[in-house]
Amino acid sequence: MAQLRNKQVILKDYVSGFPKESDMNIVDSTITLKLPQGSNDVLLKNLYLSCDPFMRNLMNKPQGPPNPLSYTPQSVIAGFGVSKVLESGDPNYKECDLVWGFSKWEEYSLVPSTQILFKIEHTDVPLSYYTGILGMPGLTAYAGFFELGSPKKGENVFVSAASGAVGQLVGQFAKLTGCYVVGSAGSKDKVNLLKNKFGFDGGFNYKEEPDLNAALKRHFPEGIDIYFENVGGKTLDAVLPNMRVHGRIPACGMISQYNLTQPEGVTNLAHVVYKRIRMEGFNTADFYHLYPKFLDFILPHIREGKIVYVEDIVEGLENGPAALIGLYGGRNVGKQVVVVAHE
Amino acid sequence: MAQLRNKQVILKDYVSGFPKESDMNIVDSTITLKLPQGSNDVLLKNLYLSCDPFMRNLMNKPQGPPNPLSYTPQSVIAGFGVSKVLESGDPNYKECDLVWGFSKWEEYSLVPSTQILFKIEHTDVPLSYYTGILGMPGLTAYAGFFELGSPKKGENVFVSAASGAVGQLVGQFAKLTGCYVVGSAGSKDKVNLLKNKFGFDGGFNYKEEPDLNAALKRHFPEGIDIYFENVGGKTLDAVLPNMRVHGRIPACGMISQYNLTQPEGVTNLAHVVYKRIRMEGFNTADFYHLYPKFLDFILPHIREGKIVYVEDIVEGLENGPAALIGLYGGRNVGKQVVVVAHE
Numbered sequence: 001m002a003q004l005r006n007k008q009v010i011l012k013d014y015v016s017g018f019p020k021e022s023d024m025n026i027v028d029s030t031i032t033l034k035l036p037q038g039s040n041d042v043l044l045k046n047l048y049l050s051c052d053p054f055m056r057n058l059m060n061k062p063q064g065p066p067n068p069l070s071y072t073p074q075s076v077i078a079g080f081g082v083s084k085v086l087e088s089g090d091p092n093y094k095e096c097d098l099v100w101g102f103s104k105w106e107e108y109s110l111v112p113s114t115q116i117l118f119k120i121e122h123t124d125v126p127l128s129y130y131t132g133i134l135g136m137p138g139l140t141a142y143a144g145f146f147e148l149g150s151p152k153k154g155e156n157v158f159v160s161a162a163s164g165a166v167g168q169l170v171g172q173f174a175k176l177t178g179c180y181v182v183g184s185a186g187s188k189d190k191v192n193l194l195k196n197k198f199g200f201d202g203g204f205n206y207k208e209e210p211d212l213n214a215a216l217k218r219h220f221p222e223g224i225d226i227y228f229e230n231v232g233g234k235t236l237d238a239v240l241p242n243m244r245v246h247g248r249i250p251a252c253g254m255i256s257q258y259n260l261t262q263p264e265g266v267t268n269l270a271h272v273v274y275k276r277i278r279m280e281g282f283n284t285a286d287f288y289h290l291y292p293k294f295l296d297f298i299l300p301h302i303r304e305g306k307i308v309y310v311e312d313i314v315e316g317l318e319n320g321p322a323a324l325i326g327l328y329g330g331r332n333v334g335k336q337v338v339v340v341a342h343e
Numbered sequence: 344m345a346q347l348r349n350k351q352v353i354l355k356d357y358v359s360g361f362p363k364e365s366d367m368n369i370v371d372s373t374i375t376l377k378l379p380q381g382s383n384d385v386l387l388k389n390l391y392l393s394c395d396p397f398m399r400n401l402m403n404k405p406q407g408p409p410n411p412l413s414y415t416p417q418s419v420i421a422g423f424g425v426s427k428v429l430e431s432g433d434p435n436y437k438e439c440d441l442v443w444g445f446s447k448w449e450e451y452s453l454v455p456s457t458q459i460l461f462k463i464e465h466t467d468v469p470l471s472y473y474t475g476i477l478g479m480p481g482l483t484a485y486a487g488f489f490e491l492g493s494p495k496k497g498e499n500v501f502v503s504a505a506s507g508a509v510g511q512l513v514g515q516f517a518k519l520t521g522c523y524v525v526g527s528a529g530s531k532d533k534v535n536l537l538k539n540k541f542g543f544d545g546g547f548n549y550k551e552e553p554d555l556n557a558a559l560k561r562h563f564p565e566g567i568d569i570y571f572e573n574v575g576g577k578t579l580d581a582v583l584p585n586m587r588v589h590g591r592i593p594a595c596g597m598i599s600q601y602n603l604t605q606p607e608g609v610t611n612l613a614h615v616v617y618k619r620i621r622m623e624g625f626n627t628a629d630f631y632h633l634y635p636k637f638l639d640f641i642l643p644h645i646r647e648g649k650i651v652y653v654e655d656i657v658e659g660l661e662n663g664p665a666a667l668i669g670l671y672g673g674r675n676v677g678k679q680v681v682v683v684a685h686e
Contacts, residue, residue, distance in 0.1 A: 057617070232612060254613045265608015269575060270597045272624040274400070279622045281615040 006031040007317050009105035013073045014061035018259040018328065023059070024077070024321040031108050035087045042093055042116060044083035044109045047343065049317070050131035051324045051336035052165070053230075055079055056258040069102075077105045082120070082130045084343070088113070098123065100130040105320055107340055118291060125302055126311075132165050132335035133298065133309040136284050140252060141169035142294045143287035148250035148280050149226045153178035156220055158239065161230035162203060163190040163310070165335035166252060170228045171200045172307050179226075182219040184235065186330040193333070197308060212238035223247075229279075231256045233264040240268035240277075249279040259328055310334030349374040350660050352448035356416045357404035361602040362671065366402070367420070367664040374451050378430045385436055385459060387426035387452045390686065392660070393474035394667045394679035395508070396573075398422055399601040412445075420448045425463070425473045427686070431456065441466065443473040448663060450683055461634060468645055469654075475508050475678035476641065476652040479627050483595060484512035485637045486630035491593035491623050492569045496521035499563055501582065504573035505546060506533040506653070508678035509595060513571045514543045515650050522569075525562040527578065529673040536676070540651060555581035566590075572622075574599045576607040583611035583620075592622040602671055653677030 010025045035043050058071045058078075071077050081103035085093050090113035093099065101117035103109050120130055132138060144166070145151060157174040161167045162183020171194065174181035182202040183194045194203035202219050209215040216224070216238055223244035229236060232254025243249070257263045272279060301307040312332040314323045320338040327336055353368045378386050401414045401421075414420050424446035428436045433456035436442065444460035446452050463473055475481060487509070488494060500517040504510045505526020514537065517524035525545040526537045537546035545562050552558040559567070559581055566587035572579060575597025586592070600606045615622060644650040655675040657666045663681040670679055 232616075236612070251615050254616055257613050263610040263613065265610050266612055267606040267608050269579070269609055270600050270606065272594050272622060273575075273597055274624070276624045276626050276629065278624075279615060281617070281619045281621075283619050286619065 003030040003032055004108070005029075006107050008076045008107075009317060009320050010075065011059060011071045011073055011077050015056075015059040016061075017261055019056060019059060019325055021321045021325050024324075026318050026321070029106070031110075033086060033108065035089050035110075038089075039110075040089040040113060041110050042085055042090055042113045043087040044099070044103060044111060045086050046081050046083045046103055046105075046107060046109060046340045047098075048082040048128045048131050049103070049105055049320060049338040049340055050080035050135065050137075051320075051327050051332070051338065052079060052136070053253050053255045053258065053327055055324060056255075056328060078102060079105065080131055080136050081340075082127055082135075083109070093119070098127065098130075100135050105317065107317065117288065122295070122299060125299070128311060128313065128337050128339070129302075129309065131337050132311060133169060133302070133307070134295070137165035137335060138169060138298060139287060139291055139294050140284045141166045141173060142297070143284060143290060144228060144250040144252050144282060145170050145173045145226075147287065147290070148282055149228065149248050151177045151179055151226055155179050155225035156223065156244070157181040157226045157228065158216070158220065158224045159183040159200075159228045159230070160206075160235050161185065161253075161255060162200065163193050163198070163334060164230065164332070167228070167230055168193075168198050168310060168334065169307070171198050174226075175199045175201075176301075176306075184215075190330075190333060193310065197310065206235065213241065216242045226250070228252065229254070233257050233266070237264075237266045237268050240266070240271040243271060243275045243277050245275050247275055247277045249277060251279055251281040255328065311337050313337045313339060315339045346373040346375055347451065348372075349450050351419045351450075352660060352663050353418065354402060354414045354416060354420050358399075358402040359404075360604055362399060362402060362668055364664045364668050367667075369661050369664070372449070374453075376429060376451065378432050378453070381432075382453075383432040383456060384453050385428055385433055385442075385456045386430040387442070387446060387454060388429050389424050389426045389446050389448075389450060389452060389683045390441075391425040391471045391474050392446070392448055392663060392681040392683060393423040393478065393480075394663075394670050394675070394681065395422060395479070396596050396598045396601065396670055398667060399598075399671060421445060422448065423474055423479050424683075425470055425478075426452070436462070441470065441473075443478050448660065450660065460631065465638070465642060468642070471654060471656065471680050471682070472645075472652065474680050475654060476512060476645070476650070477638070480508035480678065481512060481641060482630060482634055482637050483627045484509045484516060485640070486627060486633060487571060487593040487595050487625060488513050488516045488569075490630065490633070491625055492571065492591050494520045494522055494569055498522050498568035499566065499587070500524040500569045500571065501559070501563065501567045502526040502543075502571045502573070503549075503578050504528065504596075504598060505543065506536050506541070506677060507573065507675070510571070510573055511536075511541050511653060511677060512650070514541050517569075518542045518544075519644075519649075527558075533673075533676060536653065540653065549578065556584065559585045569593070571595065572597065576600050576609070580607075580609045580611050583609070583614040583618075586614060586618045586620050588618050590618055590620045592620060594622055594624040598671065654680050656680045656682060658682045 098120040441463040
């Protein structure tokens with residue numbers, strides 16, 4: 001049986017502090033494109049790989065109870081992706097099926113079929129969308145905003161990392177709900193996107209605001225009902241005193257803290273008591289049962305152009321490490337995707 | 344009409360930092376024990392006054408939107424209390440009714456009847472209980488633990504300020520629910536109370552633990568499902584990494600922070616995301632509709648001796664300021680009550 005080159009992204013060692021491109025290696029491995037006899041696994045050709053902030057945490061040396069997803073030094077890293085089934089030992093999948101789920105950063109992957117989350121049924125939209133608006137980040141925005149945020153028409157919504165994979169959707173969902181929505185992002189161009197592309201009512205560049213509290217007061221003179229939390233740290237600390245009574249904080253991520261060996265202290269938590277705030281961390285894995293309902297909601301909006309999605313696409317697995325690292329410095333504009341193969 | 348002496352506790356000025364007894368004055372005012380003609384108010388004889396941590400916040404110079412309860416310099420302070428109705432302009436109350444609600448720190452008070460929360464119907468239990476187990480703190484423990492905590496049999500519960508007005512009840516509710524419960528308190532005697540009086544499975548003196556994280560790991564090798572938050576700051580920071588997935592943190596108060604001009608920073612909030620924790624501040628005022636249900640639950644337990652309650656009672660309004668200040672240094676053992684008059 002012929003062996004094929006299988007380019008891979010390997011984590012050299014556990015990472016402490018800010019990750020660097022050199023923490024990863026590109027290696028050429030080989031693979032036989034044939035399922036081992038009797039295997040129930042699925043052989044995938046990876047098409048699009050997703051760069052997601054949570055991947056940073058998988059690079060840490062595990063402390064306490066092990067995370068089953070944590071990366072192992074000298075092994076291929078893993079993440080969400082869109083793949084084509086080459087061969088399946090699980091009767092639920094067959095050759096040429098398109099799927100999305102948890103795959104590996106390599107050209108071809110042999111994975112347990114349980115790592116496939118969903119078969120892709122709708123292909124009149126860009127396939128890369130299944131790493132973003134139609135994948136985990138889309139469901140994240142949907143579950144976090146609607147299920148945890150419990151938004152009501154006329155409420156005031158603040159989103160951090162607002163032009164990112166999740167944030168740009170939260171803003172658009174907020175507008176569809178009749179909310180006032182303002183986002184923060186890390187460049188003038190991103191702030192322009194918020195207002196001109198995604199329909200936010202306002203936005204600010206947090207890097208150019210000497211006083212985040214003042215920026216929030218300027219945009220929310222009457223306070224914030226829902227803060228969709230993507231960054232943590234200083235932004236969260238500035239938000240807390242600006243929350244309204246019975247405010248909600250769906251805590252999707254705290255990307256500003258992931259690379260710090262000593263996280264920043266949040267001093268304004270007493271406002272959680274004073275304002276009766278509900279702050280709730282969540283993991284999209286707890287909401288996969290909503291995926292069909294989510295698709296019914298979002299597909300028509302995409303087709304009618306009522307919801308847009310900005311992707312930052314790089315070509316080639318060899319450019320994956322730089323793209324992934326770029327997330328933590330905010331280099332990406334919109335959802336960061338790596339193309340491994342177009343089909 | 345004869346005028347009567349009306350002893351009062353006056354706040355001298357707004358307080359910054361740790362409050363002192365000398366921030367308050369005891370003065371002799373006078374009052375005519377007759378409702379003004381046409382008034383809808385209620386004239387009360389105050390019997391028991393409640394010392395509650397939140398009162399510290401009312402002493403602050405108001406910043407931002409005013410709190411209608413905030414104290415005014417040179418005026419009588421206010422708080423929860425048990426009172427006897429002397430005369431009522433509201434037909435819902437009549438002479439000799441016993442009531443509990445928001446009253447003032449003085450012998451006699453003329454208050455709008457809306458400040459009365461409930462008429463006291465059950466007097467086979469100590470009347471002072473309506474400042475504690477049968478009053479706001481009791482309902483606080485009930486709503487916070489059962490409504491926000493959603494406890495399940497077998498879960499692990501941690502309570503801070505565990506021998507206090509609310510904490511001692513949370514621990515007993517946890518045991519009634521079949522949970523494992525450990526509390527922290529600020530003296531050896533209080534920790535003994537937890538175990539010997541309230542039936543906690545364990546407890547520790549946070550002042551004698553060099554490493555709160557280690558203390559929690561010792562008592563909760565498998566982690567914490569519910570943290571009933573009364574103190575904030577360092578304790579909260581140590582708790583967060585010890586929470587289990589889908590843990591709940593009803594945030595009742597953060598007494599350790601109330602007297603700090605610069606609050607402590609909480610660095611471990613990313614665990615809210617990692618562990619999908621729900622942290623929720625609450626105010627008992629949102630749960631008064633549960634009070635009848637709460638009484639149905641708790642009165643039989645009190646009468647059968649299945650729930651006990653420890654009070655720290657001082658005699659005389661003139662000793663009120665010291666009792667109130669004592670809360671913030673943890674001088675009280677159990678619910679701090681001030682007796683103004685026995686009937």
